[in-house]
Amino acid sequence: MIVQIARLLKILNSESEPGQISLAFCFSMVAGLTPALSAHNLLVLLAVLLLRVNLSAFLLGWLFFSASAYLLDPIFHRIGLAVLSAAALEGLWTYLYNIPMVRFTRFNNTVVMGSLVFAVAGFVPLYYLSNTLIFRYRDRLLGWVRNTRWMAVVKATRVYSAYERLAGWGGGA
Amino acid sequence: MKRWFRWWGIAAFAVLVVLVAVGWLLLADRIVKNALQSAGTRVVGAQVDIRKADLSLFPAGLTLIGLQVTNPQQPMQNAVEAERIAMSLDAPALLQRKILIEELTLEGVRLNTPRKSSGAVKTASSRRDDAAGKKAAPSASESDLPGELLSGAFIVPDVGEILKNEKLQTLVLAESLRSEIEAEKRRWEQRLDELPDKEKLASYRSRIDRLKNARKGGLGSLLGAPAELVAVQNDLKRDIDRIEASLGEFEKQSKSFENQLNQLTKAPEADLQRLTSKYSLSPGGLSNIGGLFLKHRLRVWIERAIAWYQRLQPLVSRPAAAANGPRAVVPLRGTGVNIRFAETTPQPDLLIRRVRAGIDLKQMKLTGDVETITSDPPLVGRPLRFDFVGKDAAAAGSIRLNGLLDSTDPQRKLGKAHLQMQNVAIGPKSLSDRPEMTARLQSAVVDLDLRTALDEERIHLKLEAGLDAVRLSAESSRGDSGLARALSEALAGVRRINASASVDGTLLQQQIQLTTDLDRVLKDAVTDLARRQATELTQSLRKGIRAETNAPIKETGLQLDRFGRVGDELSGRLALGDNLLKGLL
Structure with a gap:
């Protein structure tokens, strides 16, 4: 059982380059901010599983952004309404609206469209911001965290030992 | 490529998708069932x-x-x-x-x-009403038919009970007049204090006496006396004018109170007439009692039909999708708004x-x-x-039963329905379940022709019905007056009923015109009894109203007498002033 948990942790914590973690955060923002049952989230899930991104970061970010979405819904609604009502885009939306598979994605919903636009617009900035923060964390804070008592307790667990052993087999990024 | 992709991710994705699809398939029936149940319950x-x-x-x-x-x-x-x-x-x-x-x-x-x-559901508004102790307005089925008319018909009304439940206008008037007199009395008492009183008038006498003595004095006194005399005369006249004006005003007020007292003494008779017509069944009122039974049933049917129409109507009359330009529909909190665009088909x-x-x-x-x-x-x-x-x-x-509902023109909604019944046997139907009298149509064979038309919010209905082989039963469970017995026997003897009705109005309010030969049967059966009962009730009510109102009316009269004392005082002061003025002249 412990080995299995350690294996899961290993999979989740592989791909630990800053870029891989940042990309995971960016995907989690798209999945978390947009309504969970939106069709485009299938593509996000495929991308997350197919690309070498950090799965732990994705899950953590998804939880964080899902919670934030409740507060941001009114803003998403306004953005979505503005985008869907834009006269210049009406032809495009009308064309898409008449394609059954596209309409099924609920792109014409103000919250779906607003949150997607917000998440896509924030994708690249978040990537660079996360990268910068991860670098700084590793430079300045990681050493201190490793020496905390809490970390010592975690390292003493059997799951951690098993995880260390598995990580030593050559897994990871 | 391996640096960017982990190929096992495709397999993981496929497994996840399959798991979700299988889960959905397993739960789909339950999801659909629950969704339909909650949507149906809401509608x-x-x-x-x-x-x-x-x-x-x-x-x-x-x-x-x-x-x-x-x-x-x-x-x-x-x-x-x-x-x-x-x-x-x-x-x-x-x-x-x-x-x-x-x-x-x-x-x-x-x-x-x-x-x-029970299939009752609590809505937010009904929960609020429950919390506030409010009760919904009764529908026709709850308020039931003939109402007070039946109360009068089937139970000999208890005068004590009537007087306990009814507010006598006489008592209301007496109470109001008494408080008005009391308030005016207090106001006049204050005013009396402000007007020249007997002491002040007595002071004029002293001044006059001093002037008279001065005439007997030297030359100086004699020269100043006429000016002083004119001043006293003017002062006195001014005070007399004030008293006189107040007395005039008081008499006007007093007259008004007397008129009101006079009306008060006639009020018991008005109360008697009101209560008699409310609680007794006049022969005239009996002329449509048969119609009232059927009218009630008809009103219940109409109410039910309109209630269902209004519940279901929003489902089948949503406005057309936007042909030109995007349009937002039904915003829901937290779930956004679906924007509709023009569809090619x-x-x-x-x-x-x-x-x-x-x-x-x-x-x-x-x-x-x-x-x-x-x-x-x-x-x-x-x-x-x-x-x-x-x-x-x-x-x-x-x-x-056939008909149509035409909402193809968004500006005008039309509908019509036609129901025909021929030789249809109908089973037990309640006509009245009031405690005063339960009436049931046990069985009958019906021929019926009913046509309804709807034009926007206006409704028109025409009904012709004939009931054969009628078996009616009726009984009065609370009290057993001769009138109730007579009505029950008359209903039991009815074998055929013809009725025609027309309904006109809006979906919110309709006027029902109904004629039935049941009226004649019931009227013949109970007219004499109703008249006798009405006379007895009038006598008892008169006695009861007198007992309740005599004392308050008498007390109001006494209070008006006490108010009159203000007038006596004013008259006294005026007489005193006039005497002084005469002595001066």
């Missing part, structure tokens, strides 16, 4: 239950087993129950979130069946082209079709039509 305003839902994907279709729709007015009864509902769905349209059904079959439909548990959100239904009535089976149920009639361009036929082999009876 009807009472519990809608479905025993089982079966959703199939290839071909797309849905079957519902054991549908029960609670009657919101009677939560222990289902308005409609259906054994099985089957429909085929247009799968590509579902992707566009549209429900297009070519044919829907309703089997084993029954009306007004009992429920095992516009289709309604809901369209059921045909419903085939079999309705099991007690005496016969009614079968028929409903065509074109849609949320967007202007788009579909065809009205909703229905046509049902039933035959009763045993009594050679038949029913036919």
Whole structure:
């Protein structure tokens, strides 16, 4: 059982380059901010599983952004309404609206469209911001965290030992 | 490539998708069932239950087993129950979130069946009303028929009870007059203090005496006396004028109170007339008592029909989709707004082209079709039509119900329905369940022709009905007056009833005109008894009202007497002033 948990942790914590973690955060923002049952989230899930991104970061970010979405819904609604009502885009939306598979994605919903636009617009900035923060964390804070008592307790667990052993087999990024 | 991709991710994705799809397939029936139940409950305003839902994907279709729709007015009864509902769905349209059904079959439909548990639902507003202790306004079925008229007819009214429940206008007037007199009395007492009193008037006498003595004095006194005399005279005149003006005002006020007292002494008679006409059954009132029984039943039917129409109407009259430009519809908190765009091949959100239904009535089976149920009639361009036929082999009876509801013109909604019944045997029906008298139509054979028309909010209905082989029963359970007995016997003897009715008005309020030969039968039976009872009631009421009102009227009179003392005081002061003025001149 412990080995299995350690294996899961290993999979989740592989791909630990800053870029891989940042990309995971960016995907989690798209999945978390947009309504969970939106069709485009299938593509996000495929991308997350197919690309070498950090799965732990994705899950953590998804939880964080899902919670934030409740507060941001009114803003998403306004953005979505503005985008869907834009006269210049009406032809495009009308064309898409008449394609059954596209309409099924609920792109014409103000919250779906607003949150997607917000998440896509924030994708690249978040990537660079996360990268910068991860670098700084590793430079300045990681050493201190490793020496905390809490970390010592975690390292003493059997799951951690098993995880260390598995990580030593050559897994990871 | 390996640096960027982990190929096992595709397998993981496929496994996840398959797991989700299998989970959805396993739970789909339950999800659909719950969604339909909660949507139905929201529309009807009472519990809608479905025993089982079966959703199939290839071909797309849905079957519902054991549908029960609670009657919101009677939560222990289902308005409609259906054994099985089957429909085929247009799968590509579902992707566009549209429900297009070519044919829907309703089997084993029954009306007004009992429920095992209450189907009442608490809405937010009803919960608020409950918390505030409010009670909903009674519908025709609750307030029931003849009301106070029946109370008078079937129970000899107890005068003590009447006087306890009714507010006598005499007492209200007496109380109001007494407080008015009291307030005016206090005001006049204050005013008396401000007016020249006897002491002040006495001071004039001293001044006059001093002037008289001065005349007897030297030359100096003699020279100043006329000016002083004029001053005293002016002062006195001014005070007398004030007293006189006040006395005039007081007399006017006093006269008004006397008039009111006079009206008060006549008020008991007005109370008597009001209560007599309310609690006794006049022979004139009996002229339409038969109609009142049937009118009540008719009103209940109309109310129910309109309530169902109003509940279901929003489902089949949503405005057309935007042809030009985007349009926002129904915003819901936290879920955004769906913007609609023009469709190249516009289709309604809901369209059921045909419903085939079999309705099991007690005496016969009614079968028929409903065509074109849609949320967007202007788009579909065809009205909703229905046509049902039933035959009763045993009594050679038949029913036919057909009509249409045309909302294809968004500016004007039209509807009409025609119900024909020939030789249809009907079972027990309650005409009145008031405690004063329960009346039931045990059985009859009905010929009926009913036509209704709807034009926007206006409704018109015309009914011609003949009931043969009638068996009526009636009994009075609370008190047993001769009048109640006579009515019950007369009802029991009725064998045929002819009735015609017309209803005109709006969906909110209708005027019902009903004539029936039941009126004549009942009137003949009870006219003399009603007159005797009315006379007895009048005498008892007069006695009771007198006992209640004599003392307050007398007390009001005494109070007016006490108020009159203010006038005596003013008159006294005026007489004193006048005497002084005369002495001066």
